[in-house]
Amino acid sequence: MSEPRDPNAAMTRPIPAPVVNVETQAFWDAAKEGRFLIKRCVDCQKAHWYPRAICPFCASSETVWEESPGEGVIYTYSVMHRSPTGPYAIGYVTLDEGPAVLTNFVDVAPNGLAIGMKVRVKFQPTEGGPPAPVFAPA
Ligand SMILES: [Zn+2]
Numbered sequence: 001m002s003e004p005r006d007p008n009a010a011m012t013r014p015i016p017a018p019v020v021n022v023e024t025q026a027f028w029d030a031a032k033e034g035r036f037l038i039k040r041c042v043d044c045q046k047a048h049w050y051p052r053a054i055c056p057f058c059a060s061s062e063t064v065w066e067e068s069p070g071e072g073v074i075y076t077y078s079v080m081h082r083s084p085t086g087p088y089a090i091g092y093v094t095l096d097e098g099p100a101v102l103t104n105f106v107d108v109a110p111n112g113l114a115i116g117m118k119v120r121v122k123f124q125p126t127e128g129g130p131p132a133p134v135f136a137p138a
Contacts, residue, residue, distance in 0.1 A: 005086065008109045013088035015104065017129025026065055027051050028130040036070035036121045036133055038097060039063045049099035070121025071096050071138060079110045093119055093135050107136035 020028045030037045040047045041055035042062035048055065055063055077091025089105040091113075105113060106124065118138040123131035 007111065009086075010107050010109055011086065011088050012106055013083075013104055014085055015124055015126045015132045015134070017126045018132055020130065023053050024051055030065075030067070031123055031130050031133065034123055034131075036068050036123075037065045038068045038095065038099060040066045040097075047095070047097040047099050049095070049101050066097075068095060068097055068121075070133070070135075072101070072119060072135075074105075074113060074115055074117045074119055074135075075100060076115060077105060077113050079113070081110065089113055101133070101135075104134045105136070106134045112137070 018028065027037050038047050038049055039051045040063065041058060041060050042064060043060035044055060044058040046057045053063060054061055072093045072095040075092040075094045077089050079087055079089045081087045087110045089110065090103065091105065092100045093103055094100050119135040120138040121133050122136055124134045126132050
């Protein structure tokens with residue numbers, strides 16, 4: 001028998017090292033400085049996530065990096081209660097700039113999340129790679 005877990009304990013989750021490539025190098029370099037970057041298209045002006053060289057809306061190759069405050073609201077989420085490292089939650093955050101980001105939620109108990117809740121990005125160390133963006137209640 002294991003000890004029952006405190007249901008009000010804040011969730012954390014080990015995150016494997018992200019895969020860094022030429023398209024995302026600038027993102028991970030900024031992440032090491034605690035800055036959250038998104039991409040915006042020069043032609044159609046829409047912001048997108050995840051970062052890509054080609055705009056997913058109009059296929060333009062004129063995309064630029066933009067620093068974001070990393071603020072948004074929870075669009076949807078799911079809590080995994082059965083995990084060897086304890087409960088964790090993943091879901092989508094709709095950034096104030098528009099794009100939806102698939103992410104992990106931290107610094108909150110499993111029953112503390114709600115659709116529409118305001119959240120803000122923070123960076124969490126990964127297993128041997130650059131820090132990864134996660135979201136916590138704002
Ligand atoms: Zn575009």
